[in-house]
Amino acid sequence: MKPWNLCFALALLVLATAWGGAAAPAASPALTVYLVRHAEKELAPGLSDPPLTAAGQARAQALVGALRRAHPAVLFTTNTQRTRATLAPLATATGLAPRPYNAQQPQALADTLRRAYAGRAVVVVGHSNTLLPLLAALGAPAPVPEIPDDEYSYLFEVRVPAQGPATVRVRHYGAR
Template sequence: MANILILFTSLILSIGNPSAKMKEKLQENKVTTYYLIRHAEKDRTQAGNRDPLLNEQGQKRAQKWAEVMKDVDFDAIYSTNYKRTIETAKPLAKLKELEVLNYDPRNLYNEDFKKATSGKTVLVVGHSNTTPHFANAILGEKRYQDIDDKENGALFIVQVQPDGSATCQVLYIN
């Protein structure tokens, strides 16, 4: 009788606490949504600075991105390891109480990244060339060209269905 009681208790506890494999399977069956943006306006006053901060307008845009996306339930926020991209991500990360994670722009949408973000809603902050290339990598086709250097308000929303099919829409935020 005691063995049956222990078995029953274990069964009940395991139902309430799904295993890591079960959690992974549940994530695989969900839509994955990527919000891809370019960093906000950078400080161009220091010629030759390869890692500038945002200028005043860029800081305002970073705050605006946080306002625009405040109702999105993000699971993760990624940025390249540059001051301007991290500064763009920070207001939203602070609002959502998330850490800004780094990704390598030379190795977009690799298997590790796919696995880590499967079934989640993710913001990725990049650059005029990496943002459209990231969207293309997810879509599996070359649909988008580099963003004009003066454009900082493009938002690519890419959704990947559980069957692997993907769609993208591009919005422009002033």
């Protein structure tokens, strides 16, 4: 082989190795957020912080089954009796202590979730008027225009990738 052919072949080998041999950076795993509204609450007039009804307690138990395979890293709840009670059976089953969050600051929670829990699953219990703003803060489209006062069965599974748009899968849990 002539010297210039050998140089040309070596150059091609070096270029092929540089282009084909470099591993692409690994994609960051997606954050998965499970959003649920608190379960059925007592509707007696005058209660500023109503407890769950018997149906609500049954739904809270059903949440454990619905999220059994999710293996959440953390549980978040607002500071109301009904949200804490909705999350209590799951907290017991996972051994995780629920952490409070301010539902009036959805962007702050969304930023914390992206930063601290990428690649993991998180459960957030909120209210009919706070879940859709949190979905928006996570960059996910609203799958429903509103959550009616008598609707407690929604379980939104939100996938938030490091790059690109978030997606929402609508599920239901407990009795409809």
